[in-house]
Amino acid sequence: MKQEISALMDGEIDARAAGGLIQQVAHDKELEDCWAAYHLIGDALHEACIHRAGLQAKIYARLAAEPTVLAPKPRRTWATTRRGRRMSLAAAASVVAVSIAVWMVDRDHGSGFNTAQITPAQFSSPDPSLLQPAFAPAVAAEMNEYLQAHQEYSPSGYQLTTLRTNGAAGR
Amino acid sequence: MSQRGLVVLLLVLVPASGFAAEQVSRPQDALGWLNLMAEAPSKVAFSGTYVHQYGGRMESSRVTHAVDGTGEYEKLVSLDGPAREIVRKNDDIVCYLPDAKLMKYDRKRARKFFPALLSNVPDLLENYSPKLGPMDRVAGFDCQWVYLEAKDGFRFDHRFCAELAAGLLLRSMMISDKMEVLEQFGFTQLSMGSLITREQIKSDYADQQSAWQADNSALRDSPRMDSGWLVKSLPSGFKKAWEMKRMMSGKSQPVVHQVYSDGLASVSVFIESPQASTAAIAGPVRQGNYNFFFRSFQNHAITVIGEVPQASLQMIGNSLSEPMPQK
Numbered sequence: 226m227k228q229e230i231s232a233l234m235d236g237e238i239d240a241r242a243a244g245g246l247i248q249q250v251a252h253d254k255e256l257e258d259c260w261a262a263y264h265l266i267g268d269a270l271h272e273a274c275i276h277r278a279g280l281q282a283k284i285y286a287r288l289a290a291e292p293t294v295l296a297p298k299p300r301r302t303w304a305t306t307r308r309g310r311r312m313s314l315a316a317a318a319s320v321v322a323v324s325i326a327v328w329m330v331d332r333d334h335g336s337g338f339n340t341a342q343i344t345p346a347q348f349s350s351p352d353p354s355l356l357q358p359a360f361a362p363a364v365a366a367e368m369n370e371y372l373q374a375h376q377e378y379s380p381s382g383y384q385l386t387t388l389r390t391n392g393a394a395g396r
Numbered sequence: 397m398s399q400r401g402l403v404v405l406l407l408v409l410v411p412a413s414g415f416a417a418e419q420v421s422r423p424q425d426a427l428g429w430l431n432l433m434a435e436a437p438s439k440v441a442f443s444g445t446y447v448h449q450y451g452g453r454m455e456s457s458r459v460t461h462a463v464d465g466t467g468e469y470e471k472l473v474s475l476d477g478p479a480r481e482i483v484r485k486n487d488d489i490v491c492y493l494p495d496a497k498l499m500k501y502d503r504k505r506a507r508k509f510f511p512a513l514l515s516n517v518p519d520l521l522e523n524y525s526p527k528l529g530p531m532d533r534v535a536g537f538d539c540q541w542v543y544l545e546a547k548d549g550f551r552f553d554h555r556f557c558a559e560l561a562a563g564l565l566l567r568s569m570m571i572s573d574k575m576e577v578l579e580q581f582g583f584t585q586l587s588m589g590s591l592i593t594r595e596q597i598k599s600d601y602a603d604q605q606s607a608w609q610a611d612n613s614a615l616r617d618s619p620r621m622d623s624g625w626l627v628k629s630l631p632s633g634f635k636k637a638w639e640m641k642r643m644m645s646g647k648s649q650p651v652v653h654q655v656y657s658d659g660l661a662s663v664s665v666f667i668e669s670p671q672a673s674t675a676a677i678a679g680p681v682r683q684g685n686y687n688f689f690f691r692s693f694q695n696h697a698i699t700v701i702g703e704v705p706q707a708s709l710q711m712i713g714n715s716l717s718e719p720m721p722q723k
Contacts, residue, residue, distance in 0.1 A: 364677050366646070367646065368681070368683065368688060370644055370645060371699050372683070372701060374642065374644065374653060374664065374666070375655075375662070375701045377507070378505060378506055378507065378637075378638050378653070378655045378662075378664065379506070379507070379657075379662040379664070
């Protein structure tokens, strides 16, 4: 059933089957929680603002207990879905970041700047948190919240992405 | 001798020969370059595009910077992700978020904006040893590398490349003890000169402002305060840069937020009130270029975050002492 919910979110179920499935989800608390959890994971993956109203505590506790079991499995048609395209863009951006980092280091070698010992380890693989949450979503969301607050007051360089629309936390 | 070696040699010899008067004023040591980089943003106008890499991510921004007798004027436009724009007049900031039709007013506070990452150079020298690095070229401009090597294990090394004429910082790096590049800023395109006036520093959305929502909450709600929480063992060179109580999403009570800085690196300490604390995690965590340290103390959930080695966070987090009761 969880596979079907995942497929429904990815738009991979035809309209008639989807209607039935939505009815089922709407009338089953467990499936509804699952539906919400998948969206939470999706939002976390895409770093969207995580909405916390109401449904969290139970889902968070369950996710904390089994975060990997609830992660939607990539499927063959992943890249053709809207969500998949967004993931692909994220992956592409990572590749660009890696390429540029590698290029910068290569260039440094060429210019005599001694970076022989510097390994762009941070850029050699995409940030794991973008692809697979290493923590339960509640913890990841809290860490993100604190990190953004830190960045807003940190004397290290200003990051435009820390700008958010939600007034209360965005200062 | 390599061509670059020859150039460096010439640069050393040229001032003595009086060959080019304008080069005589160039700093001869790392400290001189650091001072020049710290002063440049208040003296030169520039516009360009820079890349910021951190924790496996990359952001590009376009910056336009003007200076006159009344101060610095700057416009920052994010080129990746959702449209974001910042217009800064000295310490006053307006953030434009067009997707939400929202303007947020704020102050600069302890924040720094590339390429103005350096300030209070004498203070930095307490914690970092300056060293002159090689020459390089960034965004088409020749530049001089200056290294700031951490004097202890409580902070990371930094490297800065200064453009030769005005000393504008063209590229910066933060490097771990394992020689990983943790964070870097770098111009990819730059033009400098006095042609940029402060009249040009206005938002693309300036004429739509009447239809937008304005958010002044950042000016009003985060006054500097002293909660009484103390860090008894602060790593050398770190000083409290800011302290406030702030509301955070998911928390029913305000959270105490203290910021400590050694001038380059910073550490945030978050202290939740016992009623609202949800200690879900404990111990050290690394995410990208940031380290986290979590602990519970007297029923307060403590979160310490910084672009510093884990040792600094644990020293700070483990030496917190509660405020004395007021009455």
